[in-house]
Amino acid sequence: MLIQLTYASRTSKTLMPDDLAAILVASKRNNARVGVTGALCLTNGIFLQQLEGDRTAVSLLYHRILADPRHRDPAILDFSEISSRKFTQWSMGSLSSLESNRAIYLKYSRSASFDPYTMSPTTLRAFFDEIMYNAAWVA
Amino acid sequence: MLIQLTYASRTSKTLMPDDLAAILVASKRNNARVGVTGALCLTNGIFLQQLEGDRTAVSLLYHRILADPRHRDPAILDFSEISSRKFTQWSMGSLSSLESNRAIYLKYSRSASFDPYTMSPTTLRAFFDEIMYNAAWVA
Amino acid sequence: MLIQLTYASRTSKTLMPDDLAAILVASKRNNARVGVTGALCLTNGIFLQQLEGDRTAVSLLYHRILADPRHRDPAILDFSEISSRKFTQWSMGSLSSLESNRAIYLKYSRSASFDPYTMSPTTLRAFFDEIMYNAAWVA
């Protein structure tokens, strides 16, 4: 069964550019092997990630993330069966935290700063649909 | 929770251009701080404003407007949960009362003069959807 | 409340061009004052008119038309709440009875000649939607 799982977590310490690069490299290698795709936003010390793939494989990957000390306060925000993937071009796309993405963050947030922990499942789906087309991505 | 609240009020006295400018400056400063966005029409001595943001923050802002002596006869006209904001480019956009907006006002009003107090929630939502694209805005 | 009322009537005698011009002049003056907009077709001695505006104002206007001796056999054909007006550019648009409108009349009529008295509410709404875009109007 093909599903998507969306979760948020906080970075356990201020991440250095090298840390994020390492996360992405590891993420892409692991995801490709188990057929998981998705997108990752890191803004204000908060990760917001949508994972797509087999229901069991995504659960396993999420459980491995829980055990990673770089993630604090993990919370499942959304989960649903899907009939096809959205992010097939990346094993894991990464959204830059540049100024150009601010308007998108505001459009789906209840407050001026980006706080995915309070976003409803409906809002999260609209957010990930929009970033496919309108956001600036880290290459 | 992300919601929109739409209300109307009457200007307590004839507003001078400076008054309106002051309202907009204050409105933009306050809204940006609490993550509220929206649009404001001032026509025939009637304010019609749509506020978007966190349910609690919008309630607080509306309650502060009630206490402002420049507003008379305030009335809540519409309120609903939304999955994303419409007016992300403004902390508060302001519609000019120029001739060019008259046809839009007529399209959604039951009478020849603009009277938002009698507009239904459905009509108000259609009105704010349309002004996003077709109305002339004060810069 | 914003509503539309559609009615048909027969001309009580053969109308001269001057009669129709007079009807239109009076209609535009009266409608503008009470915030009623709409469209008028006069074909084969039958008036078909859609009025849009406040529920009470449209009722009043229709009652005045009933008292006008130029209208015979008046009948209400459709009436419904609307969230916005269709005919904001005219206080009363008038459709010419030229050849170029014949195909539109046929599309919505059950017989070869135009007979609005037999058109259902659904057909009438489709008819007025189409004439907005495809019909030839009297200037």
Next chain:
Amino acid sequence: MLIQLTYASRTSKTLMPDDLAAILVASKRNNARVGVTGALCLTNGIFLQQLEGDRTAVSLLYHRILADPRHRDPAILDFSEISSRKFTQWSMGSLSSLESNRAIYLKYSRSASFDPYTMSPTTLRAFFDEIMYNAAWVA
């Protein structure tokens, strides 16, 4: 075509019991002949009546009511195509204005006193559906 038309009017003077009885007698005789059925409420000097029947026959009957000097301020409140009648047991049922009907009036009114002029088409349809089953009728 089978339709229902709902209108309100005010009594032009205080009606005596004999006036109302006369209205009902005439109403029943006229309606039966032209196949019109319906229900009539008279409360606080306001008539609220729903007529059911052929589109042309109901228009004609409504036009005759307009000409009756006992009705002031007539206004069409609702009109729609129906697939069957609701009030087949009466050529014209009449709702008593007894205390027992007060709760029903309040349920569908925006104010403490019964004011059908402000009721929306949706509210009017729910009102007439309910009185079929729960209201006290004049025999």
Next chain:
Amino acid sequence: MLIQLTYASRTSKTLMPDDLAAILVASKRNNARVGVTGALCLTNGIFLQQLEGDRTAVSLLYHRILADPRHRDPAILDFSEISSRKFTQWSMGSLSSLESNRAIYLKYSRSASFDPYTMSPTTLRAFFDEIMYNAAWVA
């Protein structure tokens, strides 16, 4: 226009039984006069109230509540057009805070203690639908 407005507030001090009785007496007197009906829950020092009536009358009443020093942290939680009222038997029904209502509170709350400030509009409507039939009311 008939609408419902639901809001929550906190009691500004611990209310004595006499305070609540006084609130209810005043509430019923005021509401009846302006045609507002509804229901009131007071649990854990939080008021949750649904008001039904004319859009303007309910706005006015809510604005008067805002000015009442016994209410702190007022917040509008839901608002929508309705075609009929739910609480016609009370000008203001009051839900007891007895043990017997606990299961209902839990059913619609995200936490073990009743916290209407976090209830979504959908949950609030389901809550008020249920209490009509299953809750224990203060006489």
Next chain:
Amino acid sequence: MLIQLTYASRTSKTLMPDDLAAILVASKRNNARVGVTGALCLTNGIFLQQLEGDRTAVSLLYHRILADPRHRDPAILDFSEISSRKFTQWSMGSLSSLESNRAIYLKYSRSASFDPYTMSPTTLRAFFDEIMYNAAWVA
């Protein structure tokens, strides 16, 4: 936000009656404190559990279950926003694995033996709806 999360896991060793009793006692104590309710089935060495409550509280509880050595192969099977809880009578109801529940298991399973790991979200929701009314529960 009120959500439900459904997961399956395998018992890491054959559970003794005392183990299950201990799980239930701990589960009820923990759940009540954080406002989580739900239902638990233990059949053929597989746990199937539906948790209801605040989105963050349920995530936290699920993460604690993951760390419990009695659970192997945990997998999230379903997750969705709900407007009210289903299992308010239990902090955690427990379904017996008696013969009398076999027909229910078969009705929602693709094979003769109960295997929740292959049940779709739609099937899982229908299963939990049914057990509310038709299953035999451990007291």
Next chain:
Amino acid sequence: MLIQLTYASRTSKTLMPDDLAAILVASKRNNARVGVTGALCLTNGIFLQQLEGDRTAVSLLYHRILADPRHRDPAILDFSEISSRKFTQWSMGSLSSLESNRAIYLKYSRSASFDPYTMSPTTLRAFFDEIMYNAAWVA
């Protein structure tokens, strides 16, 4: 393909009881052989019949009726694919024209006398649904 066809026709001359009995006997014999079921009303010299069965068989039967000199002015009123039959108890049920069926006729007619030629497909379907349960049938 299973379909229903509804038509009306006028009796070419005043039918004697023996004529109608003969029609029914022949109708039942023919219908049973080709698997057509249905219902027949004869009121005011108008036949209204609904035929159910295979698309080709019903067409053939209707074409044979057209050739029968006892039917004048035949007109197809409705036709649609159905997933099951309504009138399985009769090869052809026959509705009596007794007083007791008058209220049903009025409920679905636009005029005081029964005139199926003017009934819409929607009204005809509602009519045949109702007579299954509420009409008086000829044995």
Next chain:
Amino acid sequence: MLIQLTYASRTSKTLMPDDLAAILVASKRNNARVGVTGALCLTNGIFLQQLEGDRTAVSLLYHRILADPRHRDPAILDFSEISSRKFTQWSMGSLSSLESNRAIYLKYSRSASFDPYTMSPTTLRAFFDEIMYNAAWVA
């Protein structure tokens, strides 16, 4: 009432080009007079025709076709109320049986050769919608 009726028939003998031309000339003359429009396909000795117009006029026309010895095995395939006509440019359009129309025939047929007798009402409506735009017509 505006309806469409779709039927098929077989040509009683091999039609010569002159026969078809004669059919079309007669068809156009008759249809124009009674306000019937439509489209005609003649392929493999099978007519498939959709007629649009007044319910009574279409019935009459179909009954006249039944009596025409050039049609064998007539069968009504579809019939429904419509709110507007599709084929207003022709009193009767005629589809050529050229190669260029073969792909369209295949798309809506269950077999390699065109057999409208087996096409469902849904398929027939999709077929006539498509030929409006994509088929090659006889001038």
Next chain:
Amino acid sequence: MLIQLTYASRTSKTLMPDDLAAILVASKRNNARVGVTGALCLTNGIFLQQLEGDRTAVSLLYHRILADPRHRDPAILDFSEISSRKFTQWSMGSLSSLESNRAIYLKYSRSASFDPYTMSPTTLRAFFDEIMYNAAWVA
């Protein structure tokens, strides 16, 4: 994945009561082992069977039936994903061909004799829903 597959076949020779009994005994033994449930009708020498279970298991079972020389002219009539089974009380229920089931057969057949080969998927689903409750079953 839980699915249902419905097929028909003809008996290759006249079945003796012992043949049918043998089919049912084998069917029940095989189905129970692979978790397939369902219902079987044998009428006029035609089998109509609905199988429920895992998509792969049902395919395998159907393929085995194809290889059974007692079945001629097998044809898949319907197939769809289901969220739960209908026939959990039987590994294979069997409908008697008694007179008492005739009315049910007629209700869903286009002809007087039962011919499942021509029944649409929609009709087949309605048929199997009905026989659960209204048909006479072989013990």
Next chain:
Amino acid sequence: MLIQLTYASRTSKTLMPDDLAAILVASKRNNARVGVTGALCLTNGIFLQQLEGDRTAVSLLYHRILADPRHRDPAILDFSEISSRKFTQWSMGSLSSLESNRAIYLKYSRSASFDPYTMSPTTLRAFFDEIMYNAAWVA
């Protein structure tokens, strides 16, 4: 009745290019004769094929494929009534297993390698809709 049947099978041995060419030649010849169209993907030793045509003809064709020793582990994955065909340009289109189709395979697969046996009916329909427009086809 027009239906589509989708099935998967494994190649019983590694297919040589000549084998596949022979399969396509035979497939096209057989399909054209019986009016079956469709599309075929061969990737990783798995056939995924969608067949469109008459319900009986598709069943017969599928049964013949079952008897072909080049197919192992056949399984019906989807089946539904359709109102028109998708693949009218091919009697059997064949999707290349080139790199350029990989992204499409991933989009609809739960794992990194293409495994149609686990794809749901909904996913399969979306997959065949997409390949019509975006996939690279073998000429």
